[in-house]
Amino acid sequence: MNARLIYGSVLLSIGMLAAAQVWLSHLRIELSQHAYVLQQGIEKQHDGMQVLGLEYASLARPNRLRQLAHKKLGMQAPKPMQVLRP
């Protein structure tokens, strides 16, 4: 009787460990895929930042600012005598 119980317990433990192993394996793959998706997201955001940085540089180029200041605000480049010593 005792021997049967011991064998049964051992077999059950082995079964449970095997099931846990399978579950952990699936969890690992799932987490790995999630991490991969996050990594991809980070890279995408990083790429987006690069593009935005370039777009900022393009929008803030001096020639464009000068034209906008002239057309939208009626501004002109200051003449030397319009610049005052503080």
Add this chain to the structure above:
Amino acid sequence: MKNPYNKQDIHVRRRIELIIGGMALGLSLLLIRAVDLHVLQSDELKERASHQHFHQYSVVAPRGVIRDRHGRILSKSIEVPSIGALVDEIPKKDLPSLAKALEIPLATLKHKVENRKGFRWLARQVSPAIAKHVAALNIPGVRQENEWRRYHPLGPETGHILGFVGIDGHGLEGIERSMDQHLQGLPGTRLVQRDARGQSLPGGIWLQEPHPGKELTLTIDSNIQSIAYAALTEGIRKQQAKGGSVVILNPKNGDILAMANWPGFNPNRFSHYRPNQWRNRAITDMFEPGSTMKPFTIASAIESQDWQLNSRVFCENGSFKVADYTIHDDHPEGWLDLTGIIARSSNIGAAKIAMSIGARKLHGDLSSLGFGQRTGIHLGGESPGILTPPEQWGLVETANIAFGQGIATTPLQLAAAFSILGNHGIKHQPRIILSKEPSQGSQVLSSQTTQAITQMLIAATGDDGTGKRAVPAGYNVAGKTGTAQKANNHGSYDKNKFTAVFAGFAPAESPEIVIVVVIDEPQKSIYGGAVAAPIFRDIAATTLPYLGSLPEPKDLATWQVQHVSSASHKTRESDAVGHFIGLSLRQAYQQADQLGYALRSHGSGWVTRQSPSPRATLSKGSEIEVWLDE
């Protein structure tokens, strides 16, 4: 009598022996095969298994960013999609829809894929929209790869300096080419595991991390570059000239603050321009400097100690014969001192001085000033100019070189030479790569000589000088005009083609910038004083305040007659209150007074905000509030 059982036993035994022998042979073969697989073919098989389970691919690293001296981005790479395919796997029926998605003619696509095998690019560096359309088609064999594309946000303004990068990621012109090794990134290799279907599993390891190219900071100031490009373009438009260049240097360290050429080209679409439009004329094109050479002739004379500041030369009333060659002056003069020769731009005076000091002395001094040699700037295609050996100088050649004929220079060389005059005789090598280490200068002219030349150059831009149009209000400019006939293909001068030049530095007392303006074949006027000097003035007038060098008011009347821009006037006519934004405090008070309003101001500098708004209506005597910001 024979024993039949004994015979049967023998048969059974033989069969058993045969079976055992067969099994032994089989086991032996298996053993041999096992040894073959595990020992002899082990390495090769392991490698094949690794190929099946792992996939390794290379990742191209981006080129380094190029920035101006204030950190503004001048050139940067970003990832863009490219469409490639294993062309033999594409079904023929899908070609029309693929061509439509790629926005290329079907014939072009067929030419790329038909009767070919393996991987081929179908369209490189396409827009994300095109890549999305192609992906939606899900055509077998077609795939998207990401590549790095170079963008230059300032476009034509920096086109000649930066150059451009080819589709394979290598610099082909300008800084992109000359600093290609520095800017190139180091590609990386990544290893990923594959599943049974051959698809990559998440994760993976870097066998070699990709390293982006190193950043590069230029001495260029993008604001000054933009100012120079705009002024040059406007000047050339007014003169209907063929082309031109502007170089702006800091004389104290040789930093190139701007280098603009016209016609420009957009490096983002370089293939739309002809190759001769790609060249950086400021370093590749030579021209005869004309009268801008005279200050160096006079400097050489003073350095020889044979000539004093008050020495006088008879200028032959405008016509002087050297051997069988006659030299003319545009402004016939009698006796002139050295300052007069510069201010009145006398060819005869300069020629007589050069002949007196001799070819060797003049050649030596011009060489030490950098003429006839490349400056060594980090840009390809630089011309050394032309300065022939003194052995080839006869009297005529010596006389001609004294006033800038028979010698050729680039705009950058001329700017570097004027930097010496503006920096107490200390020569700095022009540089376009910003360095933390201070530039090592060398004394090539004495400080006394350069001070004397500076005073002469100030006289040359005075009311009686040829360069008076180069002077912005509130500053002194030391500079010299130049007008030179262009040489033609027959070895003589073209009577109708000229180069107009102005070279100088400002403020004359403590130079912040050296500016050289060269205009090629102007049509409205041929003279440097009329063509190039106003461009110099426009650049100096905007750049000097930007650099913190403020004008000194010379007379109050000039201040009183300053008007706000015509654009501001137009706005005021249509507005009830008026547009105060952009005005100085003085102008804001003037405008408020004219319109009959009281003004309350906050801060100093320029009006950035006003209340009420320009379109609001106010009764006379009401108060307008303005906020100024430095």
